[in-house]
Amino acid sequence: MNLMSDASVTDRLRTLISVSRGASYVEARYQARLTTEVNFVNGELERIRVVENAGCGIRVLVDGCWGFSSTNSLSSGALKESMGHSISAARVLAKTKKSKVTGLAASKMVAGTFRTSVNGSLSDIDIEQKVQIAREGEKAARSNKAVKAASCTYREMLDHKAIVNSDGADVEIYDSKPEFSVAAIARRGGQSATAHEGVGVTGGWNDLFKKNHLEYAVTASERAAKLLDARKISGSKSTLILDPAMVGLLSHESIGHMVEADFVLSGSMVKDKMGQQVASEHVTLVDSGRSEIMNNAGGTIIVDDEGVAAGRTAIIENGILKSFLHNRESAMMFGTASTGNARAFQYSDEPLIRMRNTFIEPGADKLADMIKETNHGYVVKGARNGQADANGEFMFGAEEVYLIENGKVKELMKGASISGNAFETLRSVDMVGDEFHYDIGTGYCGKYQPAKVDGGGPYIRCTAVIGGLQ
Amino acid sequence: MQDLLRYAIKEAESLGASDAEAYAAASAESEVFIENNDVKLAKSQKTSSIGVRVLLNGSAGFYSVNSLTKSRIKDAAFMAVKIARVSPKDRHHSLPGRSKARMLSGIYDKKAESFAASDAARMAAEMLGEAKSYDSRVSVDSGNFNADVATHVLANSNGSELAERASVFSWSIMGMAIDGSDISNFDSQLGGSHSVKGIDVRAAAREFAETVVNSLGSRRIESFKGGMLLTPVAVNEMIQEGISHSINSDAVQKMSSHFAGKIGKNVSSDLLTVEDDATNVEGLGASSFDREGVPHHKNIVIEKGVLKKFLYNTYTARKDGVRSTGNASGSTVSPPSVSTTNFVVRPGGSRLDTLVSEMKNGIIISRFSGNVNPVNGDFSGVVKGGRLVKNGAVQHAVKEVMVAGNVFEALRRLNGVSRERKIIYDSILPYMRFGGISFTAG
Numbered sequence: 001m002n003l004m005s006d007a008s009v010t011d012r013l014r015t016l017i018s019v020s021r022g023a024s025y026v027e028a029r030y031q032a033r034l035t036t037e038v039n040f041v042n043g044e045l046e047r048i049r050v051v052e053n054a055g056c057g058i059r060v061l062v063d064g065c066w067g068f069s070s071t072n073s074l075s076s077g078a079l080k081e082s083m084g085h086s087i088s089a090a091r092v093l094a095k096t097k098k099s100k101v102t103g104l105a106a107s108k109m110v111a112g113t114f115r116t117s118v119n120g121s122l123s124d125i126d127i128e129q130k131v132q133i134a135r136e137g138e139k140a141a142r143s144n145k146a147v148k149a150a151s152c153t154y155r156e157m158l159d160h161k162a163i164v165n166s167d168g169a170d171v172e173i174y175d176s177k178p179e180f181s182v183a184a185i186a187r188r189g190g191q192s193a194t195a196h197e198g199v200g201v202t203g204g205w206n207d208l209f210k211k212n213h214l215e216y217a218v219t220a221s222e223r224a225a226k227l228l229d230a231r232k233i234s235g236s237k238s239t240l241i242l243d244p245a246m247v248g249l250l251s252h253e254s255i256g257h258m259v260e261a262d263f264v265l266s267g268s269m270v271k272d273k274m275g276q277q278v279a280s281e282h283v284t285l286v287d288s289g290r291s292e293i294m295n296n297a298g299g300t301i302i303v304d305d306e307g308v309a310a311g312r313t314a315i316i317e318n319g320i321l322k323s324f325l326h327n328r329e330s331a332m333m334f335g336t337a338s339t340g341n342a343r344a345f346q347y348s349d350e351p352l353i354r355m356r357n358t359f360i361e362p363g364a365d366k367l368a369d370m371i372k373e374t375n376h377g378y379v380v381k382g383a384r385n386g387q388a389d390a391n392g393e394f395m396f397g398a399e400e401v402y403l404i405e406n407g408k409v410k411e412l413m414k415g416a417s418i419s420g421n422a423f424e425t426l427r428s429v430d431m432v433g434d435e436f437h438y439d440i441g442t443g444y445c446g447k448y449q450p451a452k453v454d455g456g457g458p459y460i461r462c463t464a465v466i467g468g469l470q
Numbered sequence: 471m472q473d474l475l476r477y478a479i480k481e482a483e484s485l486g487a488s489d490a491e492a493y494a495a496a497s498a499e500s501e502v503f504i505e506n507n508d509v510k511l512a513k514s515q516k517t518s519s520i521g522v523r524v525l526l527n528g529s530a531g532f533y534s535v536n537s538l539t540k541s542r543i544k545d546a547a548f549m550a551v552k553i554a555r556v557s558p559k560d561r562h563h564s565l566p567g568r569s570k571a572r573m574l575s576g577i578y579d580k581k582a583e584s585f586a587a588s589d590a591a592r593m594a595a596e597m598l599g600e601a602k603s604y605d606s607r608v609s610v611d612s613g614n615f616n617a618d619v620a621t622h623v624l625a626n627s628n629g630s631e632l633a634e635r636a637s638v639f640s641w642s643i644m645g646m647a648i649d650g651s652d653i654s655n656f657d658s659q660l661g662g663s664h665s666v667k668g669i670d671v672r673a674a675a676r677e678f679a680e681t682v683v684n685s686l687g688s689r690r691i692e693s694f695k696g697g698m699l700l701t702p703v704a705v706n707e708m709i710q711e712g713i714s715h716s717i718n719s720d721a722v723q724k725m726s727s728h729f730a731g732k733i734g735k736n737v738s739s740d741l742l743t744v745e746d747d748a749t750n751v752e753g754l755g756a757s758s759f760d761r762e763g764v765p766h767h768k769n770i771v772i773e774k775g776v777l778k779k780f781l782y783n784t785y786t787a788r789k790d791g792v793r794s795t796g797n798a799s800g801s802t803v804s805p806p807s808v809s810t811t812n813f814v815v816r817p818g819g820s821r822l823d824t825l826v827s828e829m830k831n832g833i834i835i836s837r838f839s840g841n842v843n844p845v846n847g848d849f850s851g852v853v854k855g856g857r858l859v860k861n862g863a864v865q866h867a868v869k870e871v872m873v874a875g876n877v878f879e880a881l882r883r884l885n886g887v888s889r890e891r892k893i894i895y896d897s898i899l900p901y902m903r904f905g906g907i908s909f910t911a912g
Contacts, residue, residue, distance in 0.1 A: 071515070096594070391655065
């Protein structure tokens, strides 16, 4: 990518910050992103594209109001003009904004250069090899005869960021996030069944393909075929053993969003529950910008877009609600410290409170014991999309559900929906496994702008409603 | 901008491309965000970008940069050709010939040029105020008002040169009602217009406020099978994707369309007529030409329940030996795909209150939160803002009710379509009522 040399980017941002007048806070973020995507469908190249998106986003706080502007030109004239727009935008709100921002929580501002540790730089891998991986993956996804359609995507995002603000942040970041995903659709008569497999990491080529790419494809292919013959589940409240991906999705969708401080302020049901028992004592639920417990979690960010270190935040510790997720503004309102959750997807996006890697910490139970001690229930795997509501109701899809009868795993059932109330479900957790995985790293979270997130955990046993079709 | 596009095409051709296309967009945008019952942030920005698509010995390459300088465009052309050299061949790749689009009127309002950030802030505040004044229990979690003026320019090596300017105002409001420990379901409402005159933030705010207040005091119910009346938003969430996927030629060719092989056959009750209509300027998807420069016109896709046609871009049309329907879609950051433009369901003959009063036993669904499999049509999820109807009268809000079924089976049991319609960005949808739907108590 032939964009800006490193020194000139941060220098320009520093100069810009130093000449800002009339703003109580100024933040300038440069970001150059190179996205590469290769997608094969049914034996044909569906899409190949490379996209460069680079520029600078400037956010200011003027008279207690936020203004934001961005520019794709990095000339000093364009940057100054953009700063002017940002200040005017903030002033526009002065008349209508009821409660002005009184300040930002004091935070230790990070300075320095950070590089995601990569095993196998993505820039060193020729595009031809990325095409080959996707082509082979798609072909292998059709290896089972019942599979009539398949798709395979390789995608990577390479970021160069610089964050400078008037409170002393001066950060340069080089990040690398590749992902690989496969879908297989089996068909017989009027019946069809879809299976997905994939991996998304923060890291390099070899971090992504610790497991051979064809393994993902063959697994998806075989599962799609098996799902064709699977029986449907009838709706009921049941004992469920959730796999790490489902635990990640539950943590993210049904708890994580509810504890985002902006959402708490709007009236999320957790607002008065700090310090209370909201989950069983077996549950410690964490959101971290670091890749805790295992390497290469897909939502790893090191430093957030306000220049705050993105460390570990225990949201729930042994069942007790301990923390919300904050940026500096919400932290000030709650009289606490920022948890480093301010994130912007691209240079043209303003930082919002977003999750990073959200998971439940492992316990001591063996999966085999969890199954053995379940008289009737289901092992629920393969998280699909999910939604959660302000009152704690959640619902998400699972692709792979196995019936458990008398402590033994029986047949594979068709995909199902899991629903319930988030806290009731977490209160019902009575066993927490000892194996840990991140497993939703191919996912993006949406909140006006996307964010690359990850999540996971051990297997956990809980009670929720399972049923319906998918 | 046309000069830069011609330059991109010349560069690509000089590097060996047999065909080249350049598509650029430049926009100026003002946006105000609402958060936690207050305006939050004002944003103003200008963006510009170009996507260069090339064909070389039957292979395609694509590269996009968000800069309209000559040197970056030259790099983009070079990289697009480089990518084409490693891409597999596909004999169906081609660019459309030169065509003359009839330019639409009504998608650009000159007044949009002078619509300032302060106007956007005023609109956001008005929407917020309307929702809050409806009922003190209404809590607005988030929302926005956006004003955007964009110019789209396209040129290709077959001599096409097209440009269009459009203004789009759009707004959204989302949140819940809170009454002590009783927290309603989320609701979100959207609106949009191409003209300053068409801006009506109050309607979205009132609808949002009414929906969340109505879903307070929700009660659990027993499982049952009965009628389902979807609001336009719920039609958009539950029904639309299944249809728009199935009428997409790309899905048909990939054997993932439920409607494959059903042209001329009934796919729904005769109450349903669906148009894909980019020339309907009420929808925000209106434009004169598609992502490849093919002129837009109205396509009647389903007429009185009978499937009439699929939607094509140039690539999928060539595969089937037909003409593009003008449904190449996408932006400057990706090569064209196929999608609907404005998804329009023709109004029915019944009034909304008649649709309710005719219901014996059923649920009105404001929003659907769940999964829809567009391939086989299966859907399952949770009813949001649901209200139980018995013998034609609304009883109370319901909680934790799951609804499951199949979109294509439901369409055959469509037994009511309202005269009233709502514009949801690029969808224009009525209320739709279906029979024989399974509701499961949580």
